[in-house]
Amino acid sequence: MATAPNNNIAARPGREQEARQVFVYLPLIAGWLVPGAGHFLLRKWGRGALLSASIVGMFAVGLAMQGKVYASAHEVLDLLGLAGDLGNGLLYVVAQLLGLGADQVRVTTADYGTRFIVVAGLLNVIAAVDAHNLRTGRKS
């Protein structure tokens, strides 16, 4: 009976470490879902605001140019485009739900818009990884 509390104490650091491990990935996940949120969580307000403005701005300009938002992939290039689009996190989900963007690219500017949307997703992934590096101390 007396040994039970000791076992709990011994188990506590493991659980705390596990919880801390999960928390380490929070800026990464938050940054992917909402551009700049990873940096905001780490109180890097200026960097977060600039990243957010750039990524959301690029995504919005892409949509305004009637860029295509990939919904499915039938070819390898479509798969790459879809992977890039998914990097936008919730922006991609909102665009899909609201039916934003074009189904087919008809004009040159729409082709540029499609690239803007894909690149915004890739830049968002870079920003989320940067937030993760800040969290782990790999970057200051």
Next chain:
Amino acid sequence: MFRPSHFAALVLFALFASVVFGITQHETPRRMLRYGIYCFVLFVGSAVALSWAMYFIAR
């Protein structure tokens, strides 16, 4: 529908990408700014240089 010229689209693309590259690739604000400007100039400069190269090749 937003229809920018090719050059305006290039400048917008370079601006957004350079901001993200500058912030994520360096640690101090001064170096971030310098790297961001460096990326922007390279994006725009290389596109203009390649455009002129293609213009002379096509002639």
